[in-house]
Amino acid sequence: MSNLSDILRHQSSGLREAVQQTLAQPFTSLLTIFSIALALCLPGLLLSTLEQMQQSNISIEGERKINVFLKMDSADETIMGLVNQLTNDERIIKLEQINPDAALASLREKSEFGNTLDALTDNPLPTTLILTAATTLENPAIESLAKELESYREVDQARLDSEYLQRIAQLGKFMRTLVTIVAILFLALVCLVLMNNARLEILRRREEIEVTKLVGGTDGYIIRPFVYQALILCFIGSLLALLLISLIFSAISPALADLVSGYQSTFELKIGQKTRLYLPIITVLAAVTATWITVKSTLKNIYIQ
Amino acid sequence: MIELKHLGKRYPGGQEALLDINLSIDKGEMVFLSGHSGAGKSTLLRLLALIERPTRGKISLNDKVVSNLPSHSIPYYRRNIGMIFQDHRLLPDHTIADNVALPLRISGVDQSVIQRRVDAALDKVGLLKRSKFMPIELSTGQQQRVGIARAVVSRPSILLADEPTGNLDHELSLGIMKLFQEFNDVGVTVIIASHDQAIMDSFAKRQVELKEARLVSDSAANTEEVDV
Ligand SMILES: Nc1ncnc2c1ncn2[C@@H]1O[C@H](COP(=O)(O)OP(=O)(O)O)[C@@H](O)[C@H]1O
Ligand SMILES: [Mg+2]
Numbered sequence: 001m002s003n004l005s006d007i008l009r010h011q012s013s014g015l016r017e018a019v020q021q022t023l024a025q026p027f028t029s030l031l032t033i034f035s036i037a038l039a040l041c042l043p044g045l046l047l048s049t050l051e052q053m054q055q056s057n058i059s060i061e062g063e064r065k066i067n068v069f070l071k072m073d074s075a076d077e078t079i080m081g082l083v084n085q086l087t088n089d090e091r092i093i094k095l096e097q098i099n100p101d102a103a104l105a106s107l108r109e110k111s112e113f114g115n116t117l118d119a120l121t122d123n124p125l126p127t128t129l130i131l132t133a134a135t136t137l138e139n140p141a142i143e144s145l146a147k148e149l150e151s152y153r154e155v156d157q158a159r160l161d162s163e164y165l166q167r168i169a170q171l172g173k174f175m176r177t178l179v180t181i182v183a184i185l186f187l188a189l190v191c192l193v194l195m196n197n198a199r200l201e202i203l204r205r206r207e208e209i210e211v212t213k214l215v216g217g218t219d220g221y222i223i224r225p226f227v228y229q230a231l232i233l234c235f236i237g238s239l240l241a242l243l244l245i246s247l248i249f250s251a252i253s254p255a256l257a258d259l260v261s262g263y264q265s266t267f268e269l270k271i272g273q274k275t276r277l278y279l280p281i282i283t284v285l286a287a288v289t290a291t292w293i294t295v296k297s298t299l300k301n302i303y304i305q
Numbered sequence: 306m307i308e309l310k311h312l313g314k315r316y317p318g319g320q321e322a323l324l325d326i327n328l329s330i331d332k333g334e335m336v337f338l339s340g341h342s343g344a345g346k347s348t349l350l351r352l353l354a355l356i357e358r359p360t361r362g363k364i365s366l367n368d369k370v371v372s373n374l375p376s377h378s379i380p381y382y383r384r385n386i387g388m389i390f391q392d393h394r395l396l397p398d399h400t401i402a403d404n405v406a407l408p409l410r411i412s413g414v415d416q417s418v419i420q421r422r423v424d425a426a427l428d429k430v431g432l433l434k435r436s437k438f439m440p441i442e443l444s445t446g447q448q449q450r451v452g453i454a455r456a457v458v459s460r461p462s463i464l465l466a467d468e469p470t471g472n473l474d475h476e477l478s479l480g481i482m483k484l485f486q487e488f489n490d491v492g493v494t495v496i497i498a499s500h501d502q503a504i505m506d507s508f509a510k511r512q513v514e515l516k517e518a519r520l521v522s523d524s525a526a527n528t529e530e531v532d533v
Contacts, residue, residue, distance in 0.1 A: 216384035
């Protein structure tokens with residue numbers, strides 16, 4: 001008999017024992033699975049949201065825009081010159097010129113203040129150029145381009161249309177911290193539930209454990225079924241959590257679609273790939289470790305009567 | 306060979322349960338440990354099984370000191386020892402066959418081998434037909450026989466029995482003791498603690514008496530004739 005086949009046989013008997021224990025108490029097992037699933041929902045929802053935010057961030061980055069407001073008194077010729085110069089600049093791939101009259105007209109169309117605007121004698125709006133930076137430009141390069149534009153004599157202001165993006169980035173940072181904290185808290189909750197379960201189960205089966213020790217059972221033999229059971233319950237629990245999360249997402253995504261349509265974003269809520277992968281793995285690893293430590297230390301307190 | 310040298314056990318509460326016990330038991334011997342309740346019989350068996358550690362002296366088995374074995378080696382040491390208890394300690398929610406199979410399962414024996422050896426052990430104690438029963442469905446005497454089957458199923462070289470007939474009437478007790486004698490006949494070392502003098506006297510075997518933690522008489526040392 002090789003060592004490997006010994007190990008495999010011990011592990012498979014531990015696994016079999018764990019399956020039997022799990023099925024022998026279906027109600028308790030289901031309660032634990034649901035507790036785990038519910039505890040994982042919040043961190044899972046947040047993690048997926050974060051993941052989607054990061055992805056949508058990338059898709060928006062392709063269309064960086066700079067709004068260039070020209071000085072009110074700029075002459076048509078100087079504007080023409082600037083437009084020509086910018087059109088030839090390879091950092092800019094698109095240029096759209098909005099004249100004050102057109103801007104006012106469209107404002108009048110959209111606005112409830114149409115009458116108020118009629119009262120104006122002068123057009124208060126400047127000529128505006130909307131530039132789209134090349135996709136090859138990184139964020140800092142776009143910022144320095146905006147600064148450069150602002151230094152032009154005819155330019156009053158060059159504003160990066162990336163405030164939304166910056167807000168998203170800040171929100172992303174905040175979300176990452178939040179997700180980390182929430183994930184740790186709820187993972188700890190899952191571990192505590194399992195540790196408590198293991199303790200109670202050891203006390204309930206104290207007689208059996210004592211007899212097992214008396215006939216020569218090693219700690220490993222006693223511990224393995226507990227660890228495998230934690231593994232099984234957590235695995236099923238996290239799959240259930242993923243299911244619940246996708247149900248929750250599909251319930252809230254119509255409302256979200258309305259919300260983000262104003263931003264013309266591709267933002268969409270669904271379970272991210274990382275969530276799908278890491279949620280079960282991290283949960284199972286944490287649970288297995290916590291259970292192993294609990295059972296090992298609880299066994300130390302069982303003296304054979 | 307089991308050898309106890311200046312063996313002493315003082316429980317954490319301060320109770321001296323054994324004082325300076327010197328005893329050697331040959332391989333294949335059958336020995337009765339006699340003495341009143343509280344004399345230290347159970348403590349001696351618990352020390353032999355390394356359920357407790359001695360506070361003085363040492364225990365050796367086949368010239369190897371075992372009383373200081375590291376904890377992780379104890380399970381493997383115990384697999385060579387079959388233990389029988391007064392309250393038999395069967396697992397109530399397992400069948401008779403499962404109870405008997407436990408020592409084999411913990412050492413990872415193949416299922417087919419387990420089946421065969423469990424049947425043989427149950428056959429030996431006359432309970433093969435009850436293998437699918439639950440412990441509660443058997444009488445006390447039958448439960449004790451299951452306890453014996455569990456102790457012998459892994460073919461240990463030593464059997465330790467603590468008051469195995471404590472709850473049984475004379476007739477059933479004799480039957481149990483005869484069973485031990487049969488295992489002894491095939492070379493198993495058997496050590497039985499009992500306070501039932503009549504039962505022990507029914508067998509022409511060595512008797513070691515404990516009294517207030519001390520070994521006070523040994524039929525082998527005294528060459529005292531034992532009633533048959
Ligand atoms: N776990 C224990 N803790 C403290 N004292 C004990 C323990 N077990 C036994 N004793 C004491 O040790 C002495 C011997 O007990 P024991 O070995 O059980 O005797 P016997 O089996 O001969 O009746 C008794 O006085 C008993 O009270
Ligand atoms: Mg006793």
